[in-house]
Amino acid sequence: MLLSLNDEIRIIGEAANGAELLTLLSSKVPHVILMDIRIPIMDGIEATKAVKDQYPNAKVIILTTFNEDEYIFNGLKNGADGFILKDSDSKEIIKSIKAAYEGTLLLHSQVTSKLIYALQNIPEYPSTPSVEKKDLSKLLTPREIEVVEQIMQGKSNKTISMTLFLTEGTVKNYVSRILDKLELKSRSELIIYLKGK
Incomplete structure (x- = not known):
């Protein structure tokens, strides 16, 4: 209603x-x-x-x-x-x-x-053991780290694209690559993982 x-x-x-x-x-x-x-x-x-x-x-x-x-x-x-x-x-x-x-x-x-x-x-969380010890700077490119910083500020793909002068499609590709590299499934997992570090 x-x-x-x-x-x-x-x-x-x-x-x-x-x-x-x-x-x-x-x-x-x-x-x-x-x-x-x-x-x-x-x-x-x-x-x-x-x-x-x-x-x-x-x-x-x-x-x-x-x-x-x-x-x-x-x-x-x-x-x-x-x-x-x-x-x-x-x-x-x-x-x-x-x-x-x-x-x-x-x-x-x-x-x-x-x-x-x-x-x-919760120790059985599947991503924690594999990503816990990983250094982001060794896994992600400087540009991917910039995208991560924007995500952590709660910005949408559209806002990130304007801030970093990228197309929205490029930002989506960066987000997908970041999640793959960190063995995470979603933006929510990424935010919670990084806030917990």
Whole structure:
């Protein structure tokens, strides 16, 4: 109801569970999906993974609460593009949707703290052992490091392209190469990894 009042956002569908969502996506894929974690049949974490596997360009924002640390962490591993709190006001939700649409990761500060804590305290996180000891300057080119610095400031690909005088496509290529080199899956993993260093 809140979103439908905003002129810049058009709701193209609603689903009661993850399985229903995947059926809806077979006919039309939205730019941004708001995903609740606690949904029946296929929960939000499984559904996020399925969406990102089949529709990698769709942005997924997970709605969470403070007591769902494990879900937040697993959502990140499965490619979530952002996390917002269920009790956020409409302005913050709309800001998050716009940020995700533009390729920017927007995390509530308390959610970020929980993610950093999770990365530092869950040993089975697949990327941590291999990237923990790596020196970025030995892995990335100076230009890639510049792109990483821009990402850490929360800038979208479009903003980065203007700041570094590159095309948006070139920035996307840099981001893909950076993620490959660091063995990470998403911008969110990159930000959390670097903040935790």
